Amino acid sequence: MSGQDPVAIFRIEARDLLEQVELDLLTLAERQDDRETIDAVFRSLHTLKGSGAMFGFDALAAFTHHCETAFDRVRKGEVAASPALISAVLAARDHMRALAEGEPTEPGVEEALLDDLRRAVDGAGAAPVSTPPSAKTWRVRFSLPPETFVNGGRPLPLLDELRDLGPCEVTAVTDGVPAVEDLNPTDCRLAWDVVVTTEQPRSAIEDVFIFVIDDMTLDITEVVDEPAAQAVAEVVPDAKVAAIEPPKAANSDAPPAEGRPRVAEMLRVPAERLDELMDRVGELVIAQSRLKQVAASSSDQNLMTVSEQIEQLASELREIMMVVRMVPVGQLFGRFRRLIHDLAIETGKTINFATDGETTELDKTIIERLADPLVHLIRNAADHGLETPEQRKASGKPETGHILLAARQSGAEVVITITDDGRGVDRARVRAKAEENGLIQPGQVLTDNELLQLIFAPGFSTATAVTNLSGRGVGMDVVKKTIEGLRGAIEITSTPGQGSVVSLRIPLTLAIIDGLLVRVGASRYVIPLSSVEECVELPVEQDLRSAGRSLVTLRDQLVPFIRLRQMFNTGQEPDPHQKIVVVSTGQERVGLVVDQILGDHQTVIKPLSPFHAAVGAFSGATILGDGGVALILDIGCLVAAGQRPDAQLRAAG
Amino acid sequence: MIADNANDPIEALTFDLHGETFALEAGLVREVLDLLPETAVPGAPPFVGAVINFRGRVIPLVDLRVAFELDAPPPTIDSRIVVIEHPLDGEPTLIGLRADKVHEVTAIDRAVTEDAPRVGLKWRADFIRFLARRNGDVIVIPDLEQIFAARGQTAVVTPLHPSQS
Numbered sequence: 001m002s003g004q005d006p007v008a009i010f011r012i013e014a015r016d017l018l019e020q021v022e023l024d025l026l027t028l029a030e031r032q033d034d035r036e037t038i039d040a041v042f043r044s045l046h047t048l049k050g051s052g053a054m055f056g057f058d059a060l061a062a063f064t065h066h067c068e069t070a071f072d073r074v075r076k077g078e079v080a081a082s083p084a085l086i087s088a089v090l091a092a093r094d095h096m097r098a099l100a101e102g103e104p105t106e107p108g109v110e111e112a113l114l115d116d117l118r119r120a121v122d123g124a125g126a127a128p129v130s131t132p133p134s135a136k137t138w139r140v141r142f143s144l145p146p147e148t149f150v151n152g153g154r155p156l157p158l159l160d161e162l163r164d165l166g167p168c169e170v171t172a173v174t175d176g177v178p179a180v181e182d183l184n185p186t187d188c189r190l191a192w193d194v195v196v197t198t199e200q201p202r203s204a205i206e207d208v209f210i211f212v213i214d215d216m217t218l219d220i221t222e223v224v225d226e227p228a229a230q231a232v233a234e235v236v237p238d239a240k241v242a243a244i245e246p247p248k249a250a251n252s253d254a255p256p257a258e259g260r261p262r263v264a265e266m267l268r269v270p271a272e273r274l275d276e277l278m279d280r281v282g283e284l285v286i287a288q289s290r291l292k293q294v295a296a297s298s299s300d301q302n303l304m305t306v307s308e309q310i311e312q313l314a315s316e317l318r319e320i321m322m323v324v325r326m327v328p329v330g331q332l333f334g335r336f337r338r339l340i341h342d343l344a345i346e347t348g349k350t351i352n353f354a355t356d357g358e359t360t361e362l363d364k365t366i367i368e369r370l371a372d373p374l375v376h377l378i379r380n381a382a383d384h385g386l387e388t389p390e391q392r393k394a395s396g397k398p399e400t401g402h403i404l405l406a407a408r409q410s411g412a413e414v415v416i417t418i419t420d421d422g423r424g425v426d427r428a429r430v431r432a433k434a435e436e437n438g439l440i441q442p443g444q445v446l447t448d449n450e451l452l453q454l455i456f457a458p459g460f461s462t463a464t465a466v467t468n469l470s471g472r473g474v475g476m477d478v479v480k481k482t483i484e485g486l487r488g489a490i491e492i493t494s495t496p497g498q499g500s501v502v503s504l505r506i507p508l509t510l511a512i513i514d515g516l517l518v519r520v521g522a523s524r525y526v527i528p529l530s531s532v533e534e535c536v537e538l539p540v541e542q543d544l545r546s547a548g549r550s551l552v553t554l555r556d557q558l559v560p561f562i563r564l565r566q567m568f569n570t571g572q573e574p575d576p577h578q579k580i581v582v583v584s585t586g587q588e589r590v591g592l593v594v595d596q597i598l599g600d601h602q603t604v605i606k607p608l609s610p611f612h613a614a615v616g617a618f619s620g621a622t623i624l625g626d627g628g629v630a631l632i633l634d635i636g637c638l639v640a641a642g643q644r645p646d647a648q649l650r651a652a653g
Numbered sequence: 654m655i656a657d658n659a660n661d662p663i664e665a666l667t668f669d670l671h672g673e674t675f676a677l678e679a680g681l682v683r684e685v686l687d688l689l690p691e692t693a694v695p696g697a698p699p700f701v702g703a704v705i706n707f708r709g710r711v712i713p714l715v716d717l718r719v720a721f722e723l724d725a726p727p728p729t730i731d732s733r734i735v736v737i738e739h740p741l742d743g744e745p746t747l748i749g750l751r752a753d754k755v756h757e758v759t760a761i762d763r764a765v766t767e768d769a770p771r772v773g774l775k776w777r778a779d780f781i782r783f784l785a786r787r788n789g790d791v792i793v794i795p796d797l798e799q800i801f802a803a804r805g806q807t808a809v810v811t812p813l814h815p816s817q818s
Contacts, residue, residue, distance in 0.1 A: 283709045523693060568695035606711040610742040611701040611804065612694055621692070621704060621711040629692035629706050 006152045010055040012268065014100035017044045019334065021093055025086050026337045032081045041089075042071040047211045048096065053157050060099040066114055067092050070121050085120040090341075092117060135166070135199045137223040143176065143191035145215040150186055153212065159192065161208045166198030195223065271364065274325055281314075281321045282512065282604035288314040289602070289625035318512060318602075322363070326508075329407045329416070330358030332367050336378055336405060343382045350389055350399055351382055356406035362414050366486055366506060370416070373479040377418045377502050378403065380476075385422035385500055395497065397421070409508075413488075413530065416504040425494040430454055452492050456480040484636045487513070487528065487619065489585050515622070517601040517630065518581060518594040521570025524630040526603050526622055527592070531583045531635045538578040538593055552580060552591055561591030562638060567617070583635050590639045605632060662760040667792060668735060668752040671723040674792045676785070677737065679758050681797075683747065686734040700805030705749055707736055714749040717795060720805040721776050729753070739797055748801075761785045761792065777807055 024041045028034060045068040053061035067089055073079040092113045098105050140162065144155055162168055173191035177183065198204065205220055206213075288310050295307035333355045340353040362370075386392075386401035393399055404419040427448070434440045434454045446454075454460060458477040483490045487507050494500035507513065507530060515526035516535075536554065538561075551558045559582060565574055580591040603622040608631075612618065619634035665676035666685075684707075691703040691714060700719040704711050714734065718725050731754040738745055762785075769781040780803075782796040 286709065523695075570695075608694075608704070608711065609701075609713040609746055609748070610744075611713045611715070611801075612697055612704070615694060615696045617696055618694065623706050623709060623711065627706055628690055629704050629711050631692065631694065631704075 007055055009268075010051055010057070011100055013051060014048060014060075015097070017048050018093055018097050018100070020044050021048075022090065022338055023334050025090055025093070026341060028081050029083060029086050029341075038071065038075050038081060042068065042075050043207065043210060045071055046207055048100075050157065050161075050211050052100070054152060054154055057100065060096060063092070063099060063110060063114075064096055066117060067096075070117055073121065079121050082120065082123065084123055085117075088113070088116040088120040090338075135197055137195060137197045138202065138205055139221050139223050140194040140196060140205055140219070141173075141191065142194075142209065142216055142218045143173075144188050144212065146187040146189060148188040148212075148215075153188075155188070155190070155192070158208055158212070159194070162194050162196055162205070165200055165204060165208075166196055168194060168196045170194050274364075278321055278325065281317055285314050285318060285512070285602060285604055286623050286625070290627070293625045315602075322508070322512070325363050325365075326361035327364050327367055328359050328361050329367065329414070330355070332371060332374070333358050333405055333407075335371070336374065339375060339378060340382065340403065343379065347382060347386075348388065349382065349386050349401055351386065352400050352402045354402065354404045356404065357408045360407040360409050360414055361508075362407075362506065363508060369482065369486060370504075370506065373482045373504070374405075374416070374418070376476075376479050378405070381418055381420040381422065381500070381502075385420035385424075387423050391423075410505075411530075413505045413507055416506065418502045419499065421499040424496040424498055424500055425452060425455070425492070427451055427496070433460065452494060455492060456490065489636070513603050513605060513632075515601050515603040515632065516581065517598040517624075518579075518592075519596040519598055520564045520568055520594050521572045523568070523570070524598065524624065524628070525564070525594075526601060526630050526632045527581055527583060528632065528635060529600060531585060533582040533584050533589065535597055536580050536582065536591075538580050554582065554591075557589075559589050559591050561593055563593045565593065565595065583639065585636050585639050588639050592633070592638065601630075603632065662762045663794075664758060665761050665792075665794070666735065666758050667756040668733070669754040669756070670718050670721065670751075671726065671753060673721070673723065674756075674790060675717070675752075676759075676761060676792045676794050677735070677750075677797075681737040681739060682735060683738055684736045685755050686736060686749070688728055688732050688734065698804065698806075705734065707747060707749065710747060712736070712747045712749050714751065715801075715805070716751045717800070717805070718751070720780055720795075720800045720803075720807060721793075722807055725751075726753070731755075737797075739801065741801060759787075761787075761794075766794075777803075 021041055021044045024037045024044070027037050028041070031037070045064055049061045049064040049068055052058075052064060070079070070085065070089065074081050074085070079085070095105065095109060095113055142158075144153060148155070159168075159170055162170075171193045173193050176189045176191055178189065183189075196205070202220060202222075206218075209216065209218055288307075291307050292311060295304045298304075336355075337353060340351050343349075344351045381403050382401075386403070387395070387397075389399040392401065402419075402421045405416070406419070407414055407416045409415075430451055431440070431446075431454075434451075434457070435442050437457075437460065439454055439457050439460065440446065456476045456479070460475060460477065480490050483504055483506070489505045490502065491505075492500060492502045514529040516529050516532050518525055518527060534554075536552075538552070550561050550563070552561055553559075561580055565572075575595040578593050578595060579597050580593055581597070582589055582591050584590075601622075601624070605620040606622060607620055608615075608618060616637050617634055618631045619637075620632045621629050622632055624630050663676075664679040666679050666682050667674055667676045669675070686707070689705055691705055693703050694701070697703075698719075699716060701713045701715050703714045705714050716725065733752045733755045735750045735752050735755065737748055737750060739748055740746065741748070765787065766783045766785045768783050769776075769778045777799075779799045780796055782794045785792040785794065
C-alpha cells in the first residue's frame with residue numbers, strides 16, 4: 001500500500017467520509033436530537049478537514065471548516081439541527097465532494113452555499129449564550145511517529161488547531177533528536193508539550209488528534225489550580241512535570257485508547273487485486289479438477305490422498321475468496337436515501353423510505369451493477385407508484401407514501417424487494433399500451449402474471465406523462481436485461497390501490513457457480529444448478545410421439561421441452577434413454593432434453609467474446625477438468641424459446 | 654493501428670489459407686499453437702464457429718477463410734492456430750485465427766505494397782489493407798478491423814467506410 005499515491009488514498013477516504021456524512025445527515029433529518037449522530041457528523045467533518053489540509057486540499061479544508069463550525073455549535077446545543085441546516089450541509093457536502101475529487105467548481109457556488117449555511121445556523125437560533133465558565137488548563141504532550149513527514153503528515157496544523165481552542169503555550173521537546181551525524185532530516189524526532197487553557201471539554205483536544213491518533217503517543221492531563229503561565233515555566237524537566245500533575249489524571253475522562261471503540265482491524269485493498277486473486281483461484285479450481293481426474297485413473301494411493309487434500313483446500317479457498325468479495329448491501333441502500341430525499345422535493349410527494357436487511361452481503365461487482373437498475377425501480381415506485389398526497393387522501397390512505405427496500409438471503413441467492421404502497425399497476429392501461437405497441441393481440445387472453453410481465457417488454461412505458469424522473473422510454477426492459485445479465489430474475493406483483501412489489505433474485509456471486517454438467521451429442525454443456533428443478537427420464541413413448549407437440553406431463557402440469565440435440569444440430573443418433581432437465585426462471589418452466597447427465601461441476605465462468613454475443617443461448621463458458629471447454633446455457637433465453645411455441649399452441653387451441 | 658510510419662518495412666508473420674498467402678503484423682501475434690480440441694458454438698456463424706481453451710481463457714476461433722470465401726480443407730499436420738490480440742468492441746481481445754500453414758516472419762517493404770485494386774478482385778475490397786508483391790507472388794494483408802466489424806460477412810452489409818481507397 002505504501003506505493004500508492006497518498007492523494008488517491010485521501011480521495012478514497014474522503015469519499016467514504018462524505019458518504020457517511022450524508023447518511024448521518026439523513027438520519028438526523030428524522031431524529032433531530034440524536035447526539036451520537038451529531039457527534040459522528042462533526043467527527044467526520046473534522047477528519048475531512050484535517051486530512052484535507054494535510055494532503056494539500058486547502059480549499060476543501062477551508063470550506064469544510066465552516067460546516068464543521070456549524071456542527072460544532074449543534075454539538076454544543078447552541079443551534080438545533082433544523083431541516084434547513086441539514087439541507088444546507090447536504091448541499092455543502094456535494095460541493096466538498098467536488099473539491100475532493102478535484103472537479104472544477106463554479107465561482108460563487110461556495111459563497112452561496114456558505115450563505116445558506118449561515119442563514120440556516122442563524123435561523124435555527126436557540127443559541128443560549130451561557131458559555132460554560134469552567135475554563136480548564138490542560139497539558140498536552142504528544143509525539144508523532146518518525147515517518148510522519150514521509151507519509152505527508154504535518155504537525156503544524158495540529159498545533160494551530162490546539163491554539164484555536166484557547167490560549168496556548170507550545171514548547172518543542174528536543175530530547176528525541178539524535179546527534180547531528182545520526183540525524184535523518186526526514187524523520188520526525190520532535191515532541192511537543194502544550195499547555196492550553198480552554199472552555200472546551202477534554203474530547204475537543206482529543207478530536208484535534210483524531211486522524212493521527214493510531215500511530216502517535218498522546219498524553220492529556222488536566223492542570224489543576226496552576227495558572228497556565230506557571231506550568232509552562234517549568235516545562236521540560238520531566239520529573240517536575242510529573243510532580244505538578246496530581247493523580248487527578250486518572251480521574252479525568254478515560255484515556256483515548258479506551259474511549260474509542262476498537263473496531264476490528266480493516267485493510268483497504270484495490271479491487272483489481274481481488275479480481276486477480278479470484279482469477280487465480282478460478283484457475284486453481286480448474287487445475288484441481290484435472291488433478292482429481294488424473295488421480296482417479298491411477299492406483300497410486302499417495303496421489304489420491306494429495307488430490308483429496310488439494311480438493312479440500314481449493315474449495316475452502318474458493319469459499320474464503322467469495323466471502324472476501326462480499327460487501328453488505330447497506331452500502332448500496334444508503335445511496336438511495338439521498339435519491340428519495342431529492343425525489344420527494346421534485347415530485348412534491350411525502351415519501352417515507354425504509355430499508356431492511358442492510359447487512360445482507362453480495363459480491364462487490366454485483367452490488368455495483370445493481371445500482372442503476374435499483375435507481376430506476378425506486379424512481380418508478382416514487383414517480384408512478386406513489387400518488388400525490390391529495391390523491392392518497394381522496395382514496396382514504398395516509399398522505400405519506402411508503403417505499404421499502406429490503407434484502408434477504410435465500411439459499412445461493414439474494415432477494416431484493418422494492419415495495420410501495422401506491423396505486424398499483426393499472427392493468428387496463430398496461431393492456432391498452434401493449435395492444436397499441438403490438439406486443440399482444442387485441443383481446444388476447446392473458447393471465448394476470450403474463451400481463452404484468454409485459455411491463456418488462458422492450459419499448460414499453462405506461463407513463464402517460466413523461467416526467468423528468470422516469471418514463472423516458474428506456475424502461476423496465478433495460479432493468480430486466482441488466483438483472484438477467486447478472487444471472488438474476490425480476491418479478492412484479494401488484495394489488496390495485498395497494499401498491500406493487502418488485503423482487504429481484506440475484507445470485508451471490510458472478511465468478512463461480514455450481515453447475516450441472518450434461519452431454520448433448522459429443523459436446524458438454526453446463527446448466528446453472530440454481531435454475532434446475534428436477535431431472536427426469538424422457539419416456540420412450542413420449543419421445544416417439546413427439547411429432548406434433550413437445551410437452552411432457554409433470555405432476556399434472558404440462559411442461560414444454562426443447563430438444564437441445566435439434567436446437568444445436570448435433571446431427572448424431574440420440575442416445576436411447578434421453579433425460580429431461582427441468583429448469584425454471586421465476587414461474588416459467590421448460591424441460592431441456594439431453595443425452596446424458598454427467599454430474600455436478602463447480603464452474604468458473606469465463607465470458608464469451610463479443611463474436612458470440614449474438615448467439616444468445618449461452619451466457620458464458622467454462623474450462624473442464626480435461627482442459628476442454630463447455631458452454632454455459634443461458635436459461636432465461638432457453639426458457640423464452642421454450643415458451644414461445646407453447647404460447648402459440650395455447651393461443652391456437 | 655496501421656503503421657503508416659512512412660516507409661518502414663513491416664515485420665509480418667506470413668501464413669497460408671487455402672493456397673493464398675496472408676500476412677499479419679508480427680506485433681499482433683501472441684502465439685502460434687498446434688491444433689487443440691475445439692468446442693463448437695451451436696448457432697454461431699462459421700466465421701467464429703468454435704472456441705478454444707488458450708491457457709485457461711476461452712477465446713474465439715476465427716476462420717478468415719470464410720471472410721475470403723476460400724474452401725476449408727480438412728486440417729493437416731501443418732494446420733496451426735495463430736493467437737492474436739486485437740481490439741473487439743473497444744476491448745483488447747485474444748482471438749485465435751485458423752491457418753493452413755504458418756511461415757516465417759518477414760519484412761515487407763512498403764515499396765512493394767499497393768492498395769487493393771477496385772476491380773478484378775473477388776474479395777471484399779475493404780477486407781484488404783493492402784497487397785504486397787513478393788517473388789512474383791502476392792501477399793494479402795487483411796484489414797482485421799473491417800473483417801471483425803463485419804463479423805466476416807462477405808456480403809456488403811454496412812462497410813465502415815465504403816469507398817476505401
